[in-house]
Amino acid sequence: MEKILEVKELVTGFRDISGGSIEILRKVNFSINKNQSLSLVGESGSGKTITARTIMGLLLENMYVKSGEVFLCGQDILRMGKGALRRIRGNRAGMIFQEPSSHLNPVFTAGSQVY
Numbered sequence: 001m002e003k004i005l006e007v008k009e010l011v012t013g014f015r016d017i018s019g020g021s022i023e024i025l026r027k028v029n030f031s032i033n034k035n036q037s038l039s040l041v042g043e044s045g046s047g048k049t050i051t052a053r054t055i056m057g058l059l060l061e062n063m064y065v066k067s068g069e070v071f072l073c074g075q076d077i078l079r080m081g082k083g084a085l086r087r088i089r090g091n092r093a094g095m096i097f098q099e100p101s102s103h104l105n106p107v108f109t110a111g112s113q114v115y
Helices: 050-056 081-090 110-114
Strands: 003-017 022-032 065-072
Touching: 003 050, 022 050, 022 065, 050 065
Parallel strands: none
Antiparallel strands: 003 022, 003 065
């Protein structure tokens, strides 16, 4: 199967106000093959949004990727510059945030807006 997205040993952290750092994702691994979909499900605070933000290159200023790899169609997107990431977002990769009604058009089906 052709892998569309592959996340390997992803570790993401943030710097706190005291100058220390805390790992908030530890060794996240998953892959999505062509014609598959994946849902991230878990309790509030379990890291779903941070996982997606890390993959999309949308981390907050005090956050960083400590280690790991993220490949989109074979390209290591964690090593891409900001311009290259901007060209991918919305074109080849997208994210629906936690409040779908503010990001999806209710006139169209969710499936037609995702695919």
